[in-house]
Amino acid sequence: MTTLERAAPVAFGFLGLAIWQGAIWALDVPPYVLPGPIAIVQAYAADYGTLNAALVSTLTVTVTALAVSATLGVVLALAMAASSLARAAIQPWAVILQVTPVVAIAPLIILWVNQPFLALVVCATIVAFFPVLSNTAAGLAATPPELLDLFKLNGATRVQTLFLLRLPAALPYFLAGLRISGTLALVGAVVAEFVAGSGGFASGLAYRILEAGYRLEIPRMFAALTLLALAGIAIYAALGLFAYLMLRRRDS
Amino acid sequence: MIAIEGVSKRFASGTLALEGISTGIAAGEFVALLGPSGCGKSTLLRLLAGLETPSEGVVNFAAGRPKAGEIGFVFQDATLMPWATAAQNVALPLRLQKRPDDAAVSAALAQVGLAAFAGAKPGTLSGGMKMRVSIARALVSKPKLLLMDEPFAALDEFTRHKLQEDLRDLWRRTGTTIVFVTHSIYEAAYLASRVLVMSARPGRLAADVASNVAEGPDRRGAADYVAFVKQLTETLRAVMPDEAEVRAA
Numbered sequence: 338m339t340t341l342e343r344a345a346p347v348a349f350g351f352l353g354l355a356i357w358q359g360a361i362w363a364l365d366v367p368p369y370v371l372p373g374p375i376a377i378v379q380a381y382a383a384d385y386g387t388l389n390a391a392l393v394s395t396l397t398v399t400v401t402a403l404a405v406s407a408t409l410g411v412v413l414a415l416a417m418a419a420s421s422l423a424r425a426a427i428q429p430w431a432v433i434l435q436v437t438p439v440v441a442i443a444p445l446i447i448l449w450v451n452q453p454f455l456a457l458v459v460c461a462t463i464v465a466f467f468p469v470l471s472n473t474a475a476g477l478a479a480t481p482p483e484l485l486d487l488f489k490l491n492g493a494t495r496v497q498t499l500f501l502l503r504l505p506a507a508l509p510y511f512l513a514g515l516r517i518s519g520t521l522a523l524v525g526a527v528v529a530e531f532v533a534g535s536g537g538f539a540s541g542l543a544y545r546i547l548e549a550g551y552r553l554e555i556p557r558m559f560a561a562l563t564l565l566a567l568a569g570i571a572i573y574a575a576l577g578l579f580a581y582l583m584l585r586r587r588d589s
Numbered sequence: 590m591i592a593i594e595g596v597s598k599r600f601a602s603g604t605l606a607l608e609g610i611s612t613g614i615a616a617g618e619f620v621a622l623l624g625p626s627g628c629g630k631s632t633l634l635r636l637l638a639g640l641e642t643p644s645e646g647v648v649n650f651a652a653g654r655p656k657a658g659e660i661g662f663v664f665q666d667a668t669l670m671p672w673a674t675a676a677q678n679v680a681l682p683l684r685l686q687k688r689p690d691d692a693a694v695s696a697a698l699a700q701v702g703l704a705a706f707a708g709a710k711p712g713t714l715s716g717g718m719k720m721r722v723s724i725a726r727a728l729v730s731k732p733k734l735l736l737m738d739e740p741f742a743a744l745d746e747f748t749r750h751k752l753q754e755d756l757r758d759l760w761r762r763t764g765t766t767i768v769f770v771t772h773s774i775y776e777a778a779y780l781a782s783r784v785l786v787m788s789a790r791p792g793r794l795a796a797d798v799a800s801n802v803a804e805g806p807d808r809r810g811a812a813d814y815v816a817f818v819k820q821l822t823e824t825l826r827a828v829m830p831d832e833a834e835v836r837a838a
Contacts, residue, residue: 481668483664483666483668484668484670486635486638486640486662486664487662487664487668487681487682487726488685489640490638490639490640490657490658490660490662490682491657491658491681491682491685491686491730492656492657492658492685492686493685497685501681501684501685502670505670505672506670508672587671587672588671588672588710588712589710589712589713
């Protein structure tokens, strides 16, 4: 990749922003319909304390949900790998949870779980845990059969096979699942915050988006939206880097 | 050492992989199982390893069923653990048998000429080096029986020749009993002291040919090697005319 190619996406982004801002000025679009980039930055500068606190709140829910998802996904995948009975019992429920829109069940969860933070984490976990579960399960099932034979020929115990072979062999699959789960956890957290926010519970960036919408502070709404997008990109990139470093350390 | 008596293998799918195999393998022999793809050579090897059980017949070991580590197995791919170093991969059988022995690991690596690569991860090794690590792993617990399932099939010609030569040296030095599956007539003729020719679908033992190729530095160029290749080719052609012609071409 040349320096020019590396700079291309950034330059293209700035070009897009410039055209956007130019069109706003030229066509005299009012900010409550569509604010320009400058108005958005100004809105952020005017209220960065509240918005940053909201970002931290959303990220706390996201990271907690991701940690719970990773643990839960690996534990369930191990159970499914260890026994076909457990697999038969768990798999359909995992799929049902995955296909049920979290928007539909979030109000119930927020009603049932009294502690708001916990309710948000539960919602985000429901959205996020499936990729870790299915990827880790696939990884555990994809252990090279020859290596399993080799372990058998040398009288390996189940515990040895799990820790020396199955888990390390499943690591790349787990990491790929974790990366998908990371962005899904953010989506789940935002959806739950929207539902909780409609009920009057103030938390996170989604609530700030709702609030700004009610007050017709559209530039502030866009500022919150931009923070969300940046948070999503950062999570995806960070988990990608984490996976890269883990596998590089492991294999070289 | 091993008596194979009337062994048949039918898989759960209904496929009859092997039918009525009876033969013996003496200690110190280098036996090649030669036949086209799908003739059940690998299945027979897995039966010897105890990784499959026969549907009919028995596989008897003179010294009783081998214990963990008494059989070394080399697969078609090196099948190393990419996260472990060469030495850790070689040490695996001993670790699983709970009798770690660093000296044995170093000796096994030296035996395949990779003493300098003990700390290297498989991702940094060439195909031939990976296969050498795989062979060292099979040798580390000093097995009485070494089973090899087309171990050199995926290697380039030059590396294959080198590994064949080294394997023969190793066999002559250690006297380990080796059963080697291959679909290459040249490989069987070069390596083995005895060749079992198999026919396909179902896999039957078609011929049992002892090698009379003399030991010597230039085995591949020797007249008796060329004659042996010809003899094996004709044997294969007799049992499966079409496929033998393809293989020999």
